[in-house]
Amino acid sequence: MRTLLSFLRPHRGVLLLGLVLGLVANAANLAAPLVTKRIIDTLGAGGALAGPIGLLLGLVVLGAGIGLWQWMLLGALAERVVLDARTSIIRRYFTVRLAELTRRPTGELVTRVTSDTGLLHEASSSIVGLVNASIAFVATLVLMGVLDLVLLGCTLAAVLVVGGVMSVLLPTIGAAQRAAQESVGRLGGDLEGTLRAIRTVKASRAEERQSGRIEAGARDAAAHNVRAARRAAWVWTVSWAGIQVAIIVVLGVGAWRAELGLLEVSSLIAFLLYAFQLMGPIGELTQNVTALQSGIAAAARIREVEAMEREPQAAPGGGPAPHPDPDGPVVELRGVTLRYGPEGAPAVDGVDLAVPRRGHLALVGPSGAGKTSLFSLMLRFLDPQSGELLLDGVPYRSLSPAQIRARLAYVEQETPVVPGTIRDNLLFTHPDATEAELRAALRAVRLDGKVDGLPGGLDTPLGGSEVSGGERQRIALARAILRTPDVLLLDEATAQVDGLTEAALQACIRDRAATGAVVTIAHRLSTVLDADHIVVLEAGRIRAQGTHATLLATDTLYRDLVEALRIATTPAAVG
Numbered sequence: 252m253r254t255l256l257s258f259l260r261p262h263r264g265v266l267l268l269g270l271v272l273g274l275v276a277n278a279a280n281l282a283a284p285l286v287t288k289r290i291i292d293t294l295g296a297g298g299a300l301a302g303p304i305g306l307l308l309g310l311v312v313l314g315a316g317i318g319l320w321q322w323m324l325l326g327a328l329a330e331r332v333v334l335d336a337r338t339s340i341i342r343r344y345f346t347v348r349l350a351e352l353t354r355r356p357t358g359e360l361v362t363r364v365t366s367d368t369g370l371l372h373e374a375s376s377s378i379v380g381l382v383n384a385s386i387a388f389v390a391t392l393v394l395m396g397v398l399d400l401v402l403l404g405c406t407l408a409a410v411l412v413v414g415g416v417m418s419v420l421l422p423t424i425g426a427a428q429r430a431a432q433e434s435v436g437r438l439g440g441d442l443e444g445t446l447r448a449i450r451t452v453k454a455s456r457a458e459e460r461q462s463g464r465i466e467a468g469a470r471d472a473a474a475h476n477v478r479a480a481r482r483a484a485w486v487w488t489v490s491w492a493g494i495q496v497a498i499i500v501v502l503g504v505g506a507w508r509a510e511l512g513l514l515e516v517s518s519l520i521a522f523l524l525y526a527f528q529l530m531g532p533i534g535e536l537t538q539n540v541t542a543l544q545s546g547i548a549a550a551a552r553i554r555e556v557e558a559m560e561r562e563p564q565a566a567p568g569g570g571p572a573p574h575p576d577p578d579g580p581v582v583e584l585r586g587v588t589l590r591y592g593p594e595g596a597p598a599v600d601g602v603d604l605a606v607p608r609r610g611h612l613a614l615v616g617p618s619g620a621g622k623t624s625l626f627s628l629m630l631r632f633l634d635p636q637s638g639e640l641l642l643d644g645v646p647y648r649s650l651s652p653a654q655i656r657a658r659l660a661y662v663e664q665e666t667p668v669v670p671g672t673i674r675d676n677l678l679f680t681h682p683d684a685t686e687a688e689l690r691a692a693l694r695a696v697r698l699d700g701k702v703d704g705l706p707g708g709l710d711t712p713l714g715g716s717e718v719s720g721g722e723r724q725r726i727a728l729a730r731a732i733l734r735t736p737d738v739l740l741l742d743e744a745t746a747q748v749d750g751l752t753e754a755a756l757q758a759c760i761r762d763r764a765a766t767g768a769v770v771t772i773a774h775r776l777s778t779v780l781d782a783d784h785i786v787v788l789e790a791g792r793i794r795a796q797g798t799h800a801t802l803l804a805t806d807t808l809y810r811d812l813v814e815a816l817r818i819a820t821t822p823a824a825v826g
């Protein structure tokens with residue numbers, strides 16, 4: 252509820268106006284039966300009817316006009332609340348720690364922006380609706396009491412039955428809606444993950460199985476929603492029937508009292524009109540409580556996003572080194588230990604490593620040795636539990652992640668391209684790069700001819716299949732080297748790389764290593780042979796380091812790794 256209110260707080264002026272409009276519309280509606288009574292009384296006394304009928308018409312027009320204004324006002328407000336919630340979640344996603352996002356399925360994160368926020372729409376105006384309906388409800392009962400207390404007693408008995416049913420069923424409707432929203436979240440997560448692996452799904456002939464699994468999430472959501480709908484139907488039916496019975500009882504008791512001369516017929520008619528009107532606030536209360544409950548459930552899921560931990564900021568007084576030592580390492584790790592959880596072995600265990608300002612440093616090691624984790628630390632996607640990292644001799648903790656990342660360029664193993672054209676992708680890190688810089692980068696990765704040959708050139712969207720996997724890798728590389736970075740971190744693709752891409756990679760690494768630092772997670776023999784310095788990692792520790800020749804002579808694990816790379820990457824072995 253607090254989260255929901257926090258989304259409404261900036262719009263409290265509009266909410267207040269909506270509330271006032273609702274009250275005026277209510278007053279107009281509530282006055283109508285009394286004016287009707289006056290018309291009947293005037294009719295009995297033989298007076299002029301034009302005045303009261305004109306008043307009644309005026310009240311109807313006023314009520315309708317103000318109701319329309321309130322409807323449009325609250326509709327626009329609801330959309331603004333949804334927009335605010337969506338904007339806030341999207342911004343939060345891009346400022347939180349990477350681990351907060353990677354530990355949840357992507358599709359589930361998406362449903363929070365798309366479907367959960369949508370539920371705030373109804374909920375945001377439901378607060379005004381609830382206040383309005385409650386006031387209308389109480390005011391109707393008061394006016395009924397003014398007309399006849401005995402008939403009010405009959406009505407209150409029906410209201411108590413309706414209230415009892417609501418208090419039992421409404422909370423269970425809320426619980427069912429919450430469960431449905433969670434199922435939709437799971438469905439989003441499963442669907443996104445499966446679509447991402449669609450080739451494997453098809454190759455494994457698992458379409459039926461997998462769609463069945465995902466449909467289970469949809470069925471689950473439907474089952475919860477059906478339960479909520481059934482209960483809502485009960486609430487409606489009982490309220491409707493309760494009031495109808497009350498009206499019949501009021502009619503019977505009222506007629507009897509009128510016969511005894513205890514009640515005017517005009518008062519009975521006015522009372523019956525109020526009894527019919529009572530359905531409005533009761534229906535509104537039910538609807539608004541239901542909308543509010545689903546809004547509160549959605550707000551709870553949105554609140555979880557707001558509780559995600561943000562990336563750290565630079566320590567006060569920190570900042571980049573004004574005069575870095577030209578002979579010192581650009582990045583340095585001192586006794587760095589990283590664990591992913593409180594239990595289990597460290598992924599990086601007491602590592603000391605200096606990345607020289609120039610040259611090519613290759614990381615090799617068996618799977619799970621901690622190579623990717625070292626990159627995550629250098630990019631400050633993660634902070635170590637002990638030890639420290641330094642950039643130009645300045646501890647990472649006194650720098651912001653943005654200050655650190657501005658000095659590094661990173662090519663992921665899976666070389667993802669971002670949505671958009673080739674140009675969008677190349678400009679992604681440096682949006683201000685010139686056309687000449689784009690051309691130079693494309694030339695460096697030997698992609699200039701290919702791009703010139705595309706009908707859309709640089710503006711070809713990357714969604715289609717005109718650009719192959721190897722070409723995508725080269726686009727990712729071109730993006731990283733567009734402006735020569737101080738440190739190029741390159742997680743080599745494990746998949747077979749075509750000859751042209753391999754040659755482009757080698758040339759780029761050599762070029763950048765001549766002027767800056769290149770750190771590779773080497774999966775190819777040619778990259779290892781090319782490195783100036785090789786670090787062998789095993790179980791999170793540095794096992795050995797040196798040149799290819801010395802390691803080959805001294806380290807058995809290195810010899811085995813090189814042998815494996817030779818088998819994996821030499822054409823003879825492949826052929």
Ligand SMILES: Nc1ncnc2c1ncn2[C@@H]1O[C@H](COP(=O)(O)OP(=O)(O)OP(=O)(O)O)[C@@H](O)[C@H]1O
Pocket residue numbers: 591592597598616617618619620621622623624625
């Ligand atoms: N997000 C994570 N949560 C928990 N454990 C993780 C996570 N990422 C990595 N690990 C664990 O940390 C250890 C090091 O993993 P890392 O990915 O750094 O190794 P790697 O050398 O890059 O392996 P590969 O060559 O297979 O990519 C492994 O035991 C791995 O299971």
